[in-house]
Every structure is written in structure tokens, then in C-alpha cells.
Amino acid sequence: MDPPNLVVVETDRNGNQHYKRAFNTQACEQLNAWLGGFQYILNRMSIANFNWTLHALLFLHTQRVIRLQGVEEESEDDVSETEDEDEEAGDEVEREV
Known part of the structure; x- marks a missing residue:
């Protein structure tokens, strides 16, 4: 499971709780690509x-x-x-x- 600071508990329309990632993986990939230039x-x-x-x-x-x-x-x-x-x-x- 992901570290606790990288997931949040979200409630769907039916009231069921589930875990959701709290970060944008696409933004991470773009940042890593930019840092790769250095x-x-x-x-x-x-x-x-x-x-x-x-x-x-x-x-x-x-x-x-x-x-x-x-x-x-x-x-x-x-x-x-x-x-x-x-x-x-x-x-x-x-x-x-």
C-alpha cells in the first residue's frame, strides 16, 4: 500500500469509502523529465x-x-x-x- 501521506480516503456517491491517490502521476513524470535535463x-x-x-x-x-x-x-x-x-x-x- 502507498505511504499514508500519499493517499486520502474518499467517499463515493453511495457513501462507500475508498482510498485515492493524493498526487498527480502525470505531473511527476513531467517534472522528472525536466529534471533529467540537469x-x-x-x-x-x-x-x-x-x-x-x-x-x-x-x-x-x-x-x-x-x-x-x-x-x-x-x-x-x-x-x-x-x-x-x-x-x-x-x-x-x-x-x-
């Missing part, structure tokens, strides 16, 4: 430098992902605002006819 450099480091560099890389990666999520949310908001404006414009045209 493998050559990391392999040649002392343990202290490895730990510091890995933590720094994870911090930078997290900041990048959060920034990209913000950009995606803004673009989604822009799209929904544009759709709302188009609908309002369409309503005005229908009223004029």
Missing part, C-alpha cells in the same frame, strides 16, 4: 551542492508553473470576456432588427 550536472556535485541545487531548481520550476497558470487563467478570462462582449453585441444587433 542529470549530467547533478551527478558531478557533492551531496551538499546537489541538495541545494535540486531545491533551487524545484523552487524555480514551481515559480514558473505558478506564473504560467496565471497567464492561462488570464487568457481564459480574456476569452470569456470577449465571448460575453460578442453575445452582448449580438443582442444589440437583434434588438435593432
